[in-house]
Amino acid sequence: MTDSDKNYLSLLVSDTPGVLQRVSGLFSRRSYNIDSVTVGGCEKTSFSRAIVAVQGDEQRMAQIGSQLNKLIDVVEVNRFGAASAIARELMLVRLSPPAEKRAELQSLLDLFRFPIIETAVDSLIVQVTGDKEKNDAFLAMIARYGIMEIVRTGETALARH
């Protein structure tokens, strides 16, 4: 899979019970793999917007788009490739760095401008935002500072104008 196969589907969906189940059910029934899904409110009342990150060539993406279009609760389907998207994912990482590496970690975080949002006796939580690839790279970089727990939202995205 090349980077150019990475796509985002931006779905305007009605805020009705089970809408997410309908969308995810379609993906599982037709064996489409999803990298991530994010859903939340949007500029229109009683609608939400879901961003689905998915890999696929043009033919497959067109097929997924038209299948989604058939869902009554999906009002609008837009898709754009990684190159024409601004994508961000939020990640919270709980670290337990050895005492002698704390200063080193702090300067690394300063460099990236990722804040520490909670400090406990022997652990801290870092807030990370970036696109998925950047976040992956960051995780590889901090592996040696004792990662205890990672949570990721999955990417949300807007098409560039």
Next chain:
Amino acid sequence: MNGLLSQEAKEKLLRKDEITGSEILLRTLLLEGVECVFGYPGGAVLYIYDAMHDNPDFRHLLTRHEQGAIHAADGYARSTGKIGVCLATSGPGATNLVTGIATAFMDSVPLVVITGNVPTTLIGTDSFQEADIVGITQPITKHSFMVQRAEDLAWTLRAAFRIAGTGRQGPVLVDIPKDVSAERTAFVYPTSVELPGYSEAPRPSAAAIEELAEAIHAAHRPVVLAGGGVISSGASAELERFLRLTGFPVATTLLGLGSVASAYPGWLGMPGMHGTYAANQALIGCDLLIAVGARFDDRVTMKLDGFARNARIAHIDIDAAELGKLVPTSICIAGDAKQVLGELNSVLEKEEDKRARRLEQISSWTDHVHLLSERYPLQYRDSDTTLKPQYVMEMIADTTGGEAIVTTDVGQHQMWAAQFGRYVRPRSFLSSGGLGTMGFGFPSAIGAQIGNPDRIVVSVNGDGGMQMCSQELAICAIHNIPVKIAVFNNRTLGMIRQWQELIYEGRYSHIDLSGSPDFVKLAEAYGVKGLRASSKQEAEAAWQEALSTPGPVLIDFEIDPNELVYPMVPQGEKLENMILGDFEDDGFR
């Protein structure tokens, strides 16, 4: 009552009275023109059945199993083009509908499926007869609703009818909790329903239609593949006009049978696994394949790799998601078949001057495929000692002039009915094509007869499928629903046996149906006339008696269990690899 309401009746139904959810349901169904609801009561729908008690205008047919109810609604819908409606209670009532919902979904049949559910206060608590039927049926419905308040009921039902009956049609489920059916509210019938995420049918692109017209002028070896979408769209006249304008040969899929009259000279029959030699050869050799309302099912294309390998493929379908789904398609036209063919015909009519050259250009191809049709027709080895199922189908076709509605179950008899039946009109051959549902054949005939009281309705079944919904003989007897029931009785699961014979080296595993009831006595036990035939003479006599009996008749046709369906392309093989069976040596290929 019938689907057409008098103005007075309509005004009475529209009155803004304070009524229960159940009464709203009945009124809305009547206002939608529903002639008959097929259903089965239960605890969660007691208020709805109670409302029926006071409403003589509302016609409800009590089946003996929910599966019978939904297949009957399906047969009603397929044969009339109207929306079929069925009703069942919560839990097991609803889950008994699942096979019927999937059957309708696969074949794009418009149904509104109404289920009761436990009261809203008990939902999610695993209460008695509770099932998440909306969740269970999500992958097999076009859409589904759970109604939370009586005041939402009329709108929801209107939306369900609109969604089921437009665009690519399909089943829509409306789940009504018991308290909602009891709740009183002022009845407001919405004049229209807004569905922001729904478009009924895409507008076909004029550029794509022009492109197809160009491809038509350029083609040397064209063929049309007409499917069930032509029938759903009511596009038979436009298709016939198109065929006459172009002179193109046409094959019809199983669900497309009747979209082109069997007598049409360019009709090659059905292609695919049990298709005709000519239809399959046309698909193999064509340079332009125009599929209309057909979805390249694997029983038609067989092995996809190499399918129509020399052809440009043009695909007309109301569902844009079907375009390019399975085969590389160079001309995609999303739109309703009737509209697209109508516009295409207008383009071709304007270019009348090109017609003669075009006919000349395709003449050697059309001569070739028509010669194949003549030389290699569907045939069988007739016998004077055993009764051949193909003979019975021909007899039914001859005596009814192809005017009967024939419903089938699934298996060998289904293929014989497709091959040897004759269907001069659309909506005359009803069969579970996509899901392949045994038990569909008989109840669907009951629904078809309710919707078409003046036509002969023949239900063709195997002895296996007949036992999957035979309980509905009761309603034929009670209501004198004059379905003619043919059981092709070979005392075995014939199609499975055929595969075991041809592909599993004769290792017959669990296909022996001995121990089945005497079907004549079974019919008589329900009060339906039962006849038996094991020779041509008996078959003819029994069939004539059935036709002259003004009520339901079951005929047990005792046929040879060794009879196989040919031609056959084994699963996983290309269309080229047809097995001709008895006729292998008769100069085929």
